[in-house]
Amino acid sequence: GQNIDQPTEMTATEGAIVQINCTYQTSGFNGLFWYQQHAGEAPTFLSYNVLDGLEEKGRFSSFLSRSKGYSYLLLKELQMKDSASYLCVVADSNYQLIWGAGTKLIIKP
């Protein structure tokens, strides 16, 4: 079957760095997305990786290793507004999106 694994919850301190890991097993691979979802709101697109390596976008970076079925989202200089759920999503060989359950990130002052 197809599966996305990511931690259920993480806690970090304002101003610090946090890494949210995601591992996947899917039928084929056509890219990996990270979405941010604040409580009670819709998911918003953060990043897309289809090749191995690191993609940097401001305070957020996303890394992909296709051979390991692994990705991480790195958040730097954490702010209180970064408290949200972070969803790892993989597009399989048919471009069907396989959604992870999300990692709830709690930022403490």
Next chain:
Amino acid sequence: ETGVTQTPRHLVMGMTNKKSLKCEQHLGHNAMYWYKQSAKKPLELMFVYNFKEQTENNSVPSRFSPECPNSSHLFLHLHTLQPEDSALYLCASSQGETVSEGQYFGPGTRLTVT
């Protein structure tokens, strides 16, 4: 209006009621989606429309009936729902079905079935 809008934002309905959820996108996208999000579960894709044609129906019960009159509007008609159908229903759109550009989501409709 910009982005993806959904109405109503909240809906409470009885099991014998009939209601409809509406979604509208102002992004010029070709593909539109309905998702169900239950607490602490991954998003569940329900329906996909590409250029107004339904291309995906993920074994959704017939009590959910989608309608896509044009590329900008998407409806989800509800009838004889069950309490377990209570969830957040999200509409999304994208530029083409390959989704490599990511999907844009509406704010969702919080549905409660009593």
